[in-house]
Each structure stands twice: as structure tokens, then as C-alpha cells.
Amino acid sequence: MQMETFHWKKNQGLAEDYIHQTAQAADLFPYHFGNQEDWQSRVKWLDEGQSARSVDRGRLVEVLQAYNKKIGNAPAAFDQIAALASKEALAIVGGQQAGLFGGSLLVLYKAISIIQLAREWSGKLNRPVVPVFWIAGEDHDFDEVNHMYTLSNTQQIDKIKVDHPTGQRTSVSKLPLGAVAWKEALSELDQSLMDTEFKASLMAKLEKATEGDATLSDAFARWMAVLFGEYGLVLIDSDEPSLRAIESGMFEQLVLQNEAFAASLLKNQDEVMQAGYSPQAEVTKDGANLFVYAGGHRLLLHREGEYFTDKKKEYQFTKEQLHDLAVTSPAQLSNNVMSRPLMQEFLFPVLATVLGAGEIAYWALTKHAFAQFGMKMPIVAPRLEFTLIEGTVKKQMNKYDFTFEDVLYRFEQKKQDWLDSQDTLRLNERFDQVKSEFRDSYTPLVESLAAINPGVRKLGDTNLVKILEQIEFLQHKASDAYKTQFDATLRQLERIRLTILPLAKPQERVYNGCAYMNRYGNDWMKDLLENSIPVDGLHRVYYL
Structure with missing residues (x-):
């Protein structure tokens, strides 16, 4: 396994500072994943001081x-x-929305991170540490999860997507796609993938994952089970009705203490801002931080006087009515990003939670909310990050002397430098010389025209600009013609860029894993799963 470690600075400043333990970020979290003593402290808290407000472990096991x-x-x-039925058992938990055919590569890396940490700490503690993947099936942003990207053989980024089956703003887990939609998506993927020895098996497994009247959540869960089940990854959909039933007690408290809950979030928001960061999630004084299912839609609630109501004020509930729903019909309620961490803590004995950079930033808003409900925020561990580089791409990078950092930060300059180094005719230099000499000889003439007539001087200025524009036009045409000699090189350089930074984003945030499984099978995934990789917040370049 050939792999290099690289510090790719996070765009999210709070997460970057937390990972590297700066003082202003550290104060927003009770533990740090890099401190071994914090892990022991968390274990002790779970063993001795775990909140009485936690779900019955036996019922949870039955649901799972x-x-x-x-x-x-x-x-x-x-x-x-x-x-997990044992009182000694702990859990490493992380989750993601249910993306098409597994979503982007980062989803796989999050699962790998959960499995790695669970195995590591089970060994260190000599007790069960269970890897749990929380599928955010309750989320309703269909456009965020209904597509995937692959890089085709013709160096095009192919987008495969499925359409919303109803148009209703409701949870992804409540939207069966239908056999026709799945067939079309599978056909598009089949056409996008090159023919390899692994393709038939890959497509057969994906077809099985989408059988029946599958929702995106159904297909995602089945596919994740195929990829990670043998490594013990436990899956659960946050919108599963049987899970909702055992969440009732926590929903009750979220309703009864709603004002205090909002106040605790606002307190954390102030602390985040005082530490010099912008809050990742919007927190408001009247936000209920709960959704309700009504009229076929998933509606975010806020408090207005004595009532809880949706944005359009089409539905309203008293606190008593909402509490009654929590007791008798918890499946009608749903968490938002602020209440979901609390529900996760209610359900599982969470030793650590695996998060991306954006998630780390919004979890920074929840420290006081955990305390409000007699809980304590678990250890926050950053997920593993990877960029996959194929052998041919690595050879091309070596050939043209491109490092990984070059591609990230100075690709266009490096490309131009290479082209300039091939320019034996010194076209740019000679054109610049012609423009400079022309300007030097012509400008004094234009200036002298003012003595004849101001209008003639103005005409001379205009003429100067036009002549220079024509010279530059010829320069660009000559440059383009010269570059055609290097079409093969330019295609190879573009392949490097599209591999590492597609759509100007990290590879792991764009491409789906199926194309890599189709080309290389699953050995690369086994490498990442079976070899010990420290969860340290650094980025890793993996050479296929």
C-alpha cells in the first residue's frame, strides 16, 4: 500500500483549529480526539455518569x-x-445522507473511519466498541443526494441523477423511486463505466441493492451493507419507524425543554463568535430545532407565542399537542442538525462521533445543549480523508514534474511554465517586444497630434489601442496554434487536474466510488479497512 500524508488545510477554520488544538477552538469541545487521556475520561463518564435519559439497550438491539x-x-x-446488548459495550458513531449508489467517496471514508476507530479502541480497552453508521434518511434535501459523478474515459465528468418521484418536501426515506427510475440510473452508470473484469459483479450487486420499490435510503443501506457488513458495520436509518418509537422519551424532553434548549444553543453561538468563528448553522431564539410531518411534507417548526408553527403558518401545535405527538406518535417528529446529536447520544453509548469539517463546526454549537439534557458531548473525531491516484496519472505527474501540492495550488502556472519551456520560438517574448517597440514609437506621434486638433489626438489614441489589440489577437492565435502541437500533453495534464480537483473541489467530495471499484475491484478498499490508519485529521494520497 503506497500512501503519502498531506496537510490539506480545511476551508472550515473552526474545524481546522479544533483538529490542531488551538486554544480558542479547544474550549468549545469537552474532549480532543488526539488526547489519549480524554478517551479514558470519556469511557469513565459513560461507565459511571451516563445520563439516566438513555434508551433501553434491549429495545435498541431489537430495532437494530x-x-x-x-x-x-x-x-x-x-x-x-x-x-451492544452488554453494558460494557460502547460505540463509534457517524452518519451521512443516503446518496445515489453510495454517494461521494467521502461517505465510504467516513464508514472506514468508524470501523478503524471501533477496532482500535476495542483492542485498547479490551471491551466491545461497536461501529455504527447513522443514515440520515429523515433529511428532505432530495437534490443533495439524487446524483453521483464519475470521470469518463473521454475526460468528461458524467453526472447521473434520479428525479424526485413526487415533488413533496419530505424525507428521502419516504420516497420510493420505482423500478423504471432505478433501471434508467443503472443503465446510465453501466454506459459510463468502462468494461472490466469487475463490472458484471459490480452492476449485479447494485441491481440487487435497488430491487423492489426501493427508496434512496433503502438502496444506500443495502449497498453499504455489501461494502462494509463483513467488517461489522451496523447500519440504521434515522427515519426508521421502529427507531422513532424508542426515541419517544427524548422527543418528549426536546419539546418540554424547548426554550431552554434554544437558549443553550444561543449561548454556544455567542461563545463560537467570541472565539472568532462564524457559526456553521443558523440558531434562533424561537427555533424549535424539530421537524413535524404534516400534509405529506417535513416541516421545520419554530415557536410563536404559545404555539409551534411552520414557516408558512399552515400548521400549529400547542406544547401539549406536540408533547402528545412525542408520546403517542413519535414517527411524526424528526430531528434537525442541532437535535440529532442529542438523539444519537440518547440512543447509543457514544465513545466518539466521526465528523466532517462542516459537521465539526456545527457540533461546536451543542456543548451546552448536551449539558442541558444531562448528557456530555462525546469525543469528536475527524473522518479520514483520501485522494485516489491511478498509476497512469502518477506517471504523468512524474513526467511533467507535478506534485500533489502543485495541482492544488498552482496548476495553471505550472502548466504554463511547462508550455513556455517548450517555446523555442519565444513567441510571447517577441510579441511583447513588438508591442513595446510599437508603443514607444507611436505614443510620441499621437501626443504631438494635439497641436493639430484635439479630435485628431483622440483618434490617434483610439487607433493605438486598436493596433495593440490586433497584435494581441495575433499573439493569442499564434499561441493557440503552437499549443496544438502539445494536445496530448495538455490532455494528460487535464486528466491530472480532473483526477485530483474535479469541479474545483477535492476528489472525495465529487466522485462516486463505483468507478474505482469497476477498474480495480475492492482491494484498495480492503487496504484502507484492514491496515491501521491513524485518525489524525490529515489528508492521505493513496496510489492505486
């Missing part, structure tokens, strides 16, 4: 068993679920 049986998870996952 039923759901993982439904999605066809592997025996190793059921072993982990059984282990």
Missing part, C-alpha cells in the same frame, strides 16, 4: 437486528449488534 436483517447485512454486523 430487525433493520439490519431487512437490508441484508452480514453476520459480522449481527455479532456487533449482539455485543
